[in-house]
Amino acid sequence: MKALLVLALSSLCATAMADEVPTDVAQQQPAVEEYTYSTHLDIAEIISMSEVPDVCEVVPMKMEYNDSKGQRHILRYSVMGNGCSNG
Structure with missing residues (x-):
């Protein structure tokens, strides 16, 4: 027992x-924040950024940074990949 x-x-x-x-x-x-055109960015120091892949499409990216008050943020945004050719 x-x-x-x-x-x-x-x-x-x-x-x-x-x-x-x-x-x-x-x-x-910190919580992941979604970037919009109206997002106010206060970036004092970039800690890390994800690599842009070699694809020809829009891909999600993340950037981790500190603002001017020393608070850490994670921002999610979209970019065009590096795999497109101009010809």
Whole structure:
């Protein structure tokens, strides 16, 4: 009976700890913002940008940056791929 109680309590603790992990990660990772023509951009430092693929179509891109207040942002926008030829 004691072993069953210990097993139940340990699984409850593991579940509680598993619930806390995504919350901590969600607080560290900013929400992805969609770019529109009316989006005000306050970019002080670019952290990373995704690579433009060699395809001839519109592709989604992401840019992670810090604004002038030091807050981190992730911006999603679209660009034309590098795979189109002009001839």
